[in-house]
Amino acid sequence: MYKNIRAVAKTVYGAGSFNQLDEILAEKRRQPSDFMVFIVDNYFKGKELENRLPAHAQDVVFFVDVDPHEPTTHQVDALRDEILQTKGLPVGVIGIGGGSIMDIAKAVALMLTNEGSSQLYQGLNLIKKPGVYHVGVPTISGTGAEVSTTAVLTGPEKKLGLKCEWTVFDQIVLDPTLTATVPRNQWFYTGMDTYIHCVESMTGHLKNAYSEAYGYKALDLCREVYLGPNSGQNPETDEKLMVASLFGGLSLTYSEVGVCHALSYGLSYVFGMRHCYANCIIFNQLEDFYPDGVREFKEMVAKHDIYLPQNLAKNWTDAQIEKMVDVTLALHHMWNHALGPNWKEKISRSQVRELFERM
Numbered sequence: 001m002y003k004n005i006r007a008v009a010k011t012v013y014g015a016g017s018f019n020q021l022d023e024i025l026a027e028k029r030r031q032p033s034d035f036m037v038f039i040v041d042n043y044f045k046g047k048e049l050e051n052r053l054p055a056h057a058q059d060v061v062f063f064v065d066v067d068p069h070e071p072t073t074h075q076v077d078a079l080r081d082e083i084l085q086t087k088g089l090p091v092g093v094i095g096i097g098g099g100s101i102m103d104i105a106k107a108v109a110l111m112l113t114n115e116g117s118s119q120l121y122q123g124l125n126l127i128k129k130p131g132v133y134h135v136g137v138p139t140i141s142g143t144g145a146e147v148s149t150t151a152v153l154t155g156p157e158k159k160l161g162l163k164c165e166w167t168v169f170d171q172i173v174l175d176p177t178l179t180a181t182v183p184r185n186q187w188f189y190t191g192m193d194t195y196i197h198c199v200e201s202m203t204g205h206l207k208n209a210y211s212e213a214y215g216y217k218a219l220d221l222c223r224e225v226y227l228g229p230n231s232g233q234n235p236e237t238d239e240k241l242m243v244a245s246l247f248g249g250l251s252l253t254y255s256e257v258g259v260c261h262a263l264s265y266g267l268s269y270v271f272g273m274r275h276c277y278a279n280c281i282i283f284n285q286l287e288d289f290y291p292d293g294v295r296e297f298k299e300m301v302a303k304h305d306i307y308l309p310q311n312l313a314k315n316w317t318d319a320q321i322e323k324m325v326d327v328t329l330a331l332h333h334m335w336n337h338a339l340g341p342n343w344k345e346k347i348s349r350s351q352v353r354e355l356f357e358r359m
Helices: 017-026 048-052 073-086 099-111 184-201 209-226 235-253 259-271 275-283 291-303 318-329 332-339 349-357
Strands: 010-013 036-041 060-064 092-097 133-138 150-154 159-163 171-174
Touching: 010 017, 017 092, 017 133, 017 171, 036 099, 060 073, 073 099, 073 150, 092 099, 099 133, 099 150, 099 159, 099 275, 159 259, 171 235, 184 209, 184 235, 184 259, 184 275, 184 291, 209 235, 209 291, 259 275, 259 318, 259 332, 259 349, 275 291, 318 349
Parallel strands: 010 171, 036 060, 036 092, 092 133, 133 171
Antiparallel strands: 150 159
16 A cells, blocks of 8 residues: 655745745735734744744744653643634644644644544544644754654653644745754754654665655765765755755655664653654664664764763663663554564564663
8 A cells, every 4th residue: 555645735945935934824814813823942932033923913922842852742732722712713823943843833733623632643544634724944954844744742651643644734934044043962963863764764664766765865965964075054054954854754754764763752752852862862772773874873973073872771760661662662663664564573572672771
């Protein structure tokens, strides 16, 4: 059964393109009472970007703190309830920030039209009704959330995405100038999410010419950004990394992620660790699965003098490790891609536990 993927309907790309956002949203403001909801990373409160938001008098702006934890179902439900109880149904939701903010925006847009808690919809095609119009504006590059069909949330029982054709953004605005102030370590951790997406996408059983076309180009761009003669944070590499993030997201959409992401879900669920940071900690230990990718990753870590913690597992309890193993082994689709349909014969619970104990 081939995937029938719904893509982002409209994309605007280029330095300064954020200035077009008001014009883009104007098409949806048909009545004077129509209002938008802006969900913005709290990092930008009091900064220049706050003054550039094209929010009208009737609009609602939420500055949301997503540091240091992943988005939660409780957080999404609370935002949805506040919007509906105080203002009613908006004509659009705009997420401005990194992957966590964009996932929150996607989830809120869906939950505004679907009853009950978002934890009821964690999984594939469980959403019953299309959400409201939603726009993604990334301010950091790497997660691929701007183009993915998933809004990943941590709930009381699991970390899993709201995944359906209505999750994907209706519009994205890709302005590389918005990424210029990203702290160096975060620039690296998040950019490596793209790199790892592509390594996993193109080394598993579900890879294909479609995913490889985007994935190979994204890897080339990552190498220019992190290992090339003009590597580092600058306007040229900001543009390249933003495109790499987009292509990495498209690569995995028609393929799948693998071992690193499966383990990352466990680490994030138990400790609330940010996804991209968790990926880097884990990928650093996966030579057995991705030898070439890990070797190159370590070159990038060394070149940019990036801190990755060691010996974390010595402070973990047996119960914490066992829970991480439970979460990880429940992600059948990732293991199926990484190791094949008979993956349960190739990886044991004790082997997964040993991978966590390396960290």
